[in-house]
Amino acid sequence: xxxxxxxxxxxPSEAGFLEQLGQRVRxxxxxxxxxxxxxxxxxxxxxxxxxxxxxxxxxxxxxLLRRVSNAMGAHLEDLIPSADLAPDWQVxxxxxxxxxxxxxxxxKDALAGHGTAAHRRPSFAGIALIGLRGAGKSTLGKxxxxxxxxxxxxxxxxxxxxxxxxxxxxxALYGQEGFRRMEQSALGQLLARKELxxxxxxxxxxxxxxxxxxxxxxFYTIWLKADPEEHMARVRRQGDLRPMADDRSxxxxxxxxxxxxxxxYARASAVVDTAGLSVDAAAARLIxxxxxxxxxxxxxxxxxxxxx
Numbered sequence: 001x002x003x004x005x006x007x008x009x010x011x012p013s014e015a016g017f018l019e020q021l022g023q024r025v026r027x028x029x030x031x032x033x034x035x036x037x038x039x040x041x042x043x044x045x046x047x048x049x050x051x052x053x054x055x056x057x058x059x060x061x062x063x064l065l066r067r068v069s070n071a072m073g074a075h076l077e078d079l080i081p082s083a084d085l086a087p088d089w090q091v092x093x094x095x096x097x098x099x100x101x102x103x104x105x106x107x108k109d110a111l112a113g114h115g116t117a118a119h120r121r122p123s124f125a126g127i128a129l130i131g132l133r134g135a136g137k138s139t140l141g142k143x144x145x146x147x148x149x150x151x152x153x154x155x156x157x158x159x160x161x162x163x164x165x166x167x168x169x170x171x172a173l174y175g176q177e178g179f180r181r182m183e184q185s186a187l188g189q190l191l192a193r194k195e196l197x198x199x200x201x202x203x204x205x206x207x208x209x210x211x212x213x214x215x216x217x218x219f220y221t222i223w224l225k226a227d228p229e230e231h232m233a234r235v236r237r238q239g240d241l242r243p244m245a246d247d248r249s250x251x252x253x254x255x256x257x258x259x260x261x262x263x264x265y266a267r268a269s270a271v272v273d274t275a276g277l278s279v280d281a282a283a284a285r286l287i288x289x290x291x292x293x294x295x296x297x298x299x300x301x302x303x304x305x306x307x308x
Contacts, residue, residue: 014063019056026054030260031207032176035253042175125190126150126197127290128219130206130265132258134234135224136274136282137200143283145198148294154200159186167202184211191218206264216267220293222286223268226275228255269293 029039036054040047052058069076078090096104127144129137138154145152156167159182163170170179183205190197191214199219206212215221226234232254270289274282 014066015056017066018058018063021058021062022054022056025050026256027260028207029054030253030257031204031264033204033257035249123191123194123218124196124220125218126199126220127293128199128201128215128221129224130201130203130215130221130268131224132203132226132231132254132261134231135203135226136234136279137224139279140224140274140283140286141198141200143279144286144290147287148198148290151195151197152200153190153197155183155186155190155205156202158190159183162186162189180208180211184208184214187211187214203261206261206267212264212267216269220270220290221268222289223265223271224286225265225271225273228258230275231258 029036034042036047036050039045040050043050065079066076069079096107099107127150129135129141131137141154142152159170159179160166162185163182165173167179170182174182183202190199199215201215205215228251232251270293272282272286272289274285277285
């Protein structure tokens with residue numbers, strides 16, 4: 001083990017591997033809105049070890065496992081058993097690595113049951129609002145829905161209604177993975193209604209690629225953006241500090257979450273910055289943003305024109 005440790009210390013590529021691994025863990029934790037304290041509690045791993053892992057000082061055994069896979073010309077993930085992968089997964093993965101962007105788009109559409117992208121246009125389901133907690137999705141979403149005469153739906157409340165449990169109870173019983181499955185199911189049921197709506201999503205919906213892709217392809221998606229300090233102040237005014245209650249580094253965690261999610265939030269069709277605005281001013285800015293969209297969609301789909 002001493003020799004292995006010496007070898008590791010002399011291998012910059014392996015040090016870089018651990019740094020990248022730490023960054024991925026840190027980013028994934030932030031995408032899910034989890035503090036280190038929460039992750040430690042849920043995983044049963046010490047907060048100290050998680051901190052070491054995220055700083056690029058993970059256990060050297062991770063590097064040794066990577067050496068074994070490299071020696072066999074395999075990928076590291078091939079050594080990790082998983083019962084839920086299809087038998088041909090490795091073939092599919094290797095084909096995807098070699099595929100062109102166009103081929104990947106066709107494969108994604110085929111797997112989603114949509115046929116080829118050239119022969120479909122997703123049904124327009126309405127306006128979806130994304131962003132961190134405290135962005136104003138519920139408040140502004142209700143105002144917008146009332147203005148244009150559409151239904152207003154909060155996805156988290158839809159999940160609770162469909163499962164008879166609060167979001168906190170779902171996560172406690174089934175974990176993050178279980179909650180994300182229910183989130184995707186609830187979204188699918190909403191879309192099946194074929195009703196125009198203003199949808200307020202949970203802040204972490206961007207961490208689930210399939211669900212977020214469905215949002216982006218079905219709705220005109222708007223990122224409601226604000227400064228971290230405003231997000232925190234609004235959440236505290238609502239009396240809601242989850243998932244960072246009793247965490248002295250809550251503000252730092254919030255900034256980390258925002259930084260990690262920003263590239264995903266930025267995939268929205270439009271951004272409405274509510275920083276420093278009153279509710280009325282933010283609502284007016286949101287309505288101005290959707291006005292041309294509603295006119296274009298009305299022409300494209302033969303919808304009744306909405307006066308805003």
